[in-house]
Amino acid sequence: MYNTWLSSLTKYKERMDEPQYYGAVGGENRVTSAHYRQLLDLSDELLLLILDLLDPLSLISVSGVCSTLYRVSNTDSLWAKHCRVVFGFDFKNGCADFTPKEAFKLLYMWKTFYGSLPYNRQFQDLLFSRFPPKKYWVQWLSLEEIVPLPPIQLPDHEIEEIWGITKEQLDEKHKVTDETTEVVHNSKYMYQWKELRKLALVHHKGHSNVQLYVLKRMSSECHENLEKFYYQYKKNRFQWLFSYWLHSHSRSFSKQLQEIYLLWQCYDKQKISQWGSTDCDKYLASLHSITDDFWNGKLANGDENLGIQSVDNYFSMCRSLLAWILGRKWGTLKQKKVYHDTLKGVYRMMKHDLQVSVIDHNQFWIAAKIQMTRVSSLEKIAGNYVNWKMIDVLPCYRLFMDTGEPFYLQQIQDILFRKRLISNWIRQEENSWVCSFLPQSLLLLLEYDTKIYEESLHQETVEAHLSRLIWLYLHSGQQLYVDAMKDIILCAVATMGHNTVCRVHYWS
Numbered sequence: 317m318y319n320t321w322l323s324s325l326t327k328y329k330e331r332m333d334e335p336q337y338y339g340a341v342g343g344e345n346r347v348t349s350a351h352y353r354q355l356l357d358l359s360d361e362l363l364l365l366i367l368d369l370l371d372p373l374s375l376i377s378v379s380g381v382c383s384t385l386y387r388v389s390n391t392d393s394l395w396a397k398h399c400r401v402v403f404g405f406d407f408k409n410g411c412a413d414f415t416p417k418e419a420f421k422l423l424y425m426w427k428t429f430y431g432s433l434p435y436n437r438q439f440q441d442l443l444f445s446r447f448p449p450k451k452y453w454v455q456w457l458s459l460e461e462i463v464p465l466p467p468i469q470l471p472d473h474e475i476e477e478i479w480g481i482t483k484e485q486l487d488e489k490h491k492v493t494d495e496t497t498e499v500v501h502n503s504k505y506m507y508q509w510k511e512l513r514k515l516a517l518v519h520h521k522g523h524s525n526v527q528l529y530v531l532k533r534m535s536s537e538c539h540e541n542l543e544k545f546y547y548q549y550k551k552n553r554f555q556w557l558f559s560y561w562l563h564s565h566s567r568s569f570s571k572q573l574q575e576i577y578l579l580w581q582c583y584d585k586q587k588i589s590q591w592g593s594t595d596c597d598k599y600l601a602s603l604h605s606i607t608d609d610f611w612n613g614k615l616a617n618g619d620e621n622l623g624i625q626s627v628d629n630y631f632s633m634c635r636s637l638l639a640w641i642l643g644r645k646w647g648t649l650k651q652k653k654v655y656h657d658t659l660k661g662v663y664r665m666m667k668h669d670l671q672v673s674v675i676d677h678n679q680f681w682i683a684a685k686i687q688m689t690r691v692s693s694l695e696k697i698a699g700n701y702v703n704w705k706m707i708d709v710l711p712c713y714r715l716f717m718d719t720g721e722p723f724y725l726q727q728i729q730d731i732l733f734r735k736r737l738i739s740n741w742i743r744q745e746e747n748s749w750v751c752s753f754l755p756q757s758l759l760l761l762l763e764y765d766t767k768i769y770e771e772s773l774h775q776e777t778v779e780a781h782l783s784r785l786i787w788l789y790l791h792s793g794q795q796l797y798v799d800a801m802k803d804i805i806l807c808a809v810a811t812m813g814h815n816t817v818c819r820v821h822y823w824s
Contacts, residue, residue, distance in 0.1 A: 392416050394417075413532055419531055422539060433464070435560030462509075470505065516529075558607065561624050576634050606663060609670070657694075661687035687717065706735070731790045738786065
């Protein structure tokens with residue numbers, strides 16, 4: 317075995333030493349581009365093996381790359397496998413009117429489109445605006461076990477045409493009778509949709525044969541409307557399903573959800589007054605990170621049904637979390653802060669998982685307990701609500717919420733300590749004259765009772781210069797920034813016409 321391997325290695329080395337494998341430019345050996353194998357250099361057999369690994373939607377995407385991949389991706393054996401997996405029948409030999417790819421496309425569009433019926437208003441209008449619906453849609457509905465329509469009354473020849481059921485199979489008790497004249501219309505029958513489906517399954521000996529029958533009946537139809545409705549659904553499915561989820565609950569539950577959804581949120585009352593309209597739904601989705609992601613198709617790998625399940629689980633957790641927080645003897649401001657920080661932390665912690673899979677209620681609660689523990693640590697370090705509100709814009713605040721590392725907690729403690737030094741310094745009796753001369757905006761910065769946002773640091777105003785120095789001192793603790801801060805305050809007071817006072821009271 318070793319000799320065989322050594323012989324193969326020697327032949328490979330001799331082959332690679334041949335001139336055509338290398339170019340001699342500047343004395344360097346390099347492989348020429350002509351000998352790199354590309355995907356389209358492979359034979360059709362190898363391309364088929366590669367494409368066989370793709371799911372149907374990826375296969376359709378690949379077919380649009382070039383003419384070669386379009387030709388190979390249309391191979392019946394590829395699509396017959398997908399038809400067999402998804403629909404239980406390969407349509408390779410039994411459906412001469414459609415290739416397996418065409419059969420898969422039609423059945424997939426219909427199944428996906430029909431699944432959107434509960435929240436697809438256009439589809440609901442299509443089926444419920446007239447009864448019975450157009451024969452084209454009745455033919456597709458013959459594939460479904462559950463159809464939310466009243467019993468259908470049709471002549472026996474139309475029942476046979478749509479479901480394939482012969483007159484001999486129809487039960488006489490389903491004949492339509494005119495109660496006023498007691499005249500029996502021999503050709504008309506009234507059936508529940510489910511009953512006709514059962515008869516069709518018996519007649520065609522299985523669901524696959526029913527599908528095959530429907531496709532043959534559809535061979536002469538134009539499917540432009542189905543394709544149009546399907547692409548409308550693909551474009552709007554997240555928005556439709558979000559609106560359905562938001563407004564389809566019972567009145568009491570909807571009221572509770574509305575309170576939870578808007579609780580402690582800054583929102584536009586005028587927009588909220590249009591609750592239930594499309595514009596309002598888009599605005600409501602933007603109020604929460606998870607619903608904003610769902611609206612844009614970023615949850616559960618773009619699966620709208622799994623995504624809305626995560627949204628539902630999330631707000632179910634919000635309801636439980638809110639009940640727990642309101643049960644504590646805290647002030648409203650503290651309750652709001654705990655609620656916001658916990659939920660923001662949970663979403664940051666689980667954002668990646670939410671984008672690829674469904675997250676259940678227990679997973680949310682595990683993350684929530686971790687985040688609440690960290691929030692409690694921050695609240696203890698802050699000591700009061702003012703400090704707590706002030707530090708939540710600091711980078712180390714979010715880093716601690718993300719990681720729980722004590723290092724970031726220590727950084728926050730140091731910043732709060734320096735903040736107290738600045739505040740105590742400006743309140744000293746010998747500096748009281750500064751408070752009477754400084755503008756209110758600069759005095760607030762020195763007191764540091766308000767947040768310093770990063771956006772306010774990148775300007776050329778006196779407030780921005782002072783903000784930068786305070787920011788640098790709080791994060792570094794270096795005295796030179798304190799000295800520079802005193803110089804700015806001196807200049808600010810001097811510009812107000814108090815030069816004499818400043819020269820007398822200048823402090824070291």
